[in-house]
Amino acid sequence: MFARRKPGFPSGFAEQGVAHEPACHALRPCATDADPGKRKLNIPIDYAASSYLAQTSQAAFKNHELPASLRTSSKTKRMNLFQAINDALATILETDEKACIFGEDVAFGGVFRCTMGLTERFGSERVFNTPLTEQGIIGFAIGMSAQGHTALPEIQFADYLFPSFDQLHNEASKMRYRTASAKAFNSGHFVVRMPTGAVGHGALYHSQSPEGFFAGTQGLRVIIPRGPIQAKGLLIAAARGPDPVVFMEPKLLYRAAVEEVPVGEYELPIDTAEVLQRGKHITLVSWGAMVYVCEVAARAAKERLGVDVEVIDLRAIRPWDKATVKDSVDKTGRCVVVHEASRTGGIGEGIAAEIQERSFLKLEAPVQRVTGWDVHVPLIFENFMIPDVASKFP
């Protein structure tokens, strides 16, 4: 099992037919009768122009969540999402000798290259392939973590999570509660990473966004980063944290989202939302790949309607930062929650209900949701399935 493997898939394998077309999904007209004027809004997302990604070093260090020491002294490096995740994993392995990465084909770099070069660097005792056994992988990780290891299992696609769902929902999440916080049983230092979301042609089993299934799981943290800087800081913090974490990486962004990432180690808070842009008329709450669609919609709203949009990146999906969202909605009086997962059973349901309860008297309109359809992800209609700019346009 620990024998050194032949490294390196060429880039083609890593792509698995994904991620090279930036936001192709935002291109297509939506399936319903959005008026043609609105449809014109669905142009491809230009990530290089996004203000939600640090296009320069200065922009990167404007982030006040970064530790002051880093902001004054450190350099940045241009990275895409998978490179930043790779950087974070390397940092974790470097600073924590009990940290191990394992999963299907991770020793070769993984389908999306996130673990590229780590076996060579840290040895096959610490970065190793597992058989095809999702339930086994997660149970195994829980056992390691209980022994004080830092377990970093990978599930190859979020769609394959379900065989391991019992281990996450019933075992990992309840470990502390059912052992009466017995000190001998660690349940943190445990991050299961998985690529999530649609890319345009993944179809029924490779494009789902299953974060909503964790809505009823207490004790787990669910995190979805929107870009390289965030992914690195959140992943390092998650691995060092005391709770089990599900870390879902929007696969559309692996190559598309590129920014200047601080060199060296840093953590970002895994329990708060981040306000991406301030506005006074309406609050958009989103996460992952959808925040860029929100950005374009917000710009269009400003230009066409003079509407000033506040955009919040939730990033911590479970538990989520109710205070930040409430403060914003109390100010704007309007809120739209945007996510890629189906409407029913999506995280937006809980957020909408919570806002209604907390900010009812401040609301000028019912909380709206723009989500995926309540339909399995069909191959030929995948591009229509995803919220686009027009569908968010007021």
Added chain:
Amino acid sequence: MLSRTLRSARWAAPLRVTANSYATARRTVTTDAASAHAEKSAVPAEDDKQFTVSLSPESFENYKIDGPSTELSVSKNELKEMYLNMVTIRRMEMAADKLYKEKKIRGFCHLSTGQEAVAVGIERAITPEDQVITAYRCHGFALMRGASVKSIIGELLGRRDGIAFGKGGSMHMFCKGFYGGNGIVGAQVPVGAGIGFAMKYMGRKNTTFALYGDGASNQGQVFEAYNMAKLWDIPVIFACENNKYGMGTAANRSSALTEYYKRGQYIPGLKVNGMDVLAVKQASAWAKEYTTSGAGPMVMEFVTYRYGGHSMSDPGTTYRTREEVQRMRSTQDPIQGLKQKILDWGIVSEEDIKALEKQAKQMVDKEVKEAEEAPFPESSPGNLFEDIYVPGSEPDFMKGRTLEETHYYSKKA
């Protein structure tokens, strides 16, 4: 070559089953596709008359059973048909490959080039009333079960004429007696046990082939299915297509015991030369007989090889050598193997072979063209929301991305 690699992994076997084992001296299954033998003089003049072919003594390995005879009865017609079937599958897979490279097919696409003898041999051993379920490498099986090339290629192209209306793509194909086409590795195996149970419950003399890969064989569900099937003596054949790799991971790097046919432990097993369509047919017929006799399930292992990468985005040459692939292609090819035999036995002439190949090519080309010309489905809510529930049983409406996109079923789209 293949067998040698498997053998070298045997040291890792944690258990040696000896009790109740009928297995005699350890033999290795050959992957020679042209290892059968027949006397030219014994070949009858009539196309539909049966005659005897002797398979290589290295065609099978048995576990806790006596296993099939190496004497196989076939007719000339049947041999020609097997040849035509294998050539058709390969043509179809090549067409898919081309369409993919032209970017007309998108997303995941797994080809079975090199593994044609398994789909064809099994089909020759069963009837339309028997059942087959497999994973995502399913185009050949779908074709053998009766799906048209047009409906298969149309599915890959995302057309309404596709076998799943273009909604499933490469991994999801279903037709009578064929339960797909499944994307979650291992999930189809217990489903197969359930299908088999229904056969038994209904008193039907039919069996179910539940196919999976060497990689999939490590999923817990597979072992859960074994246990249920033996506990209730279900007529199901757990058939592992061992093509040596699960994605980039070699069998001996994923499996503690690579003798997949012994993995049922308490279920008899049969390892088969999966490159020889005749051996596949003989073994499958025997397994059908065994499982429908009331004796319960069987585990089979077809030793085979995929020529291409795991899927279209894997060149398939980083975790194995080009020489290995080339050697399998040039010396163990199931199509070349059968061709050589039927030529040697005087069953066909070179011209007959050309005619069969032309027939396959013309059929595939015609249907691929039709599939390409078929329209894309209309992107209407009606198409999007159909088949989530049975018509008439749906809720009044289902939701779209926004409130305005709510789909009312009664308001026919």
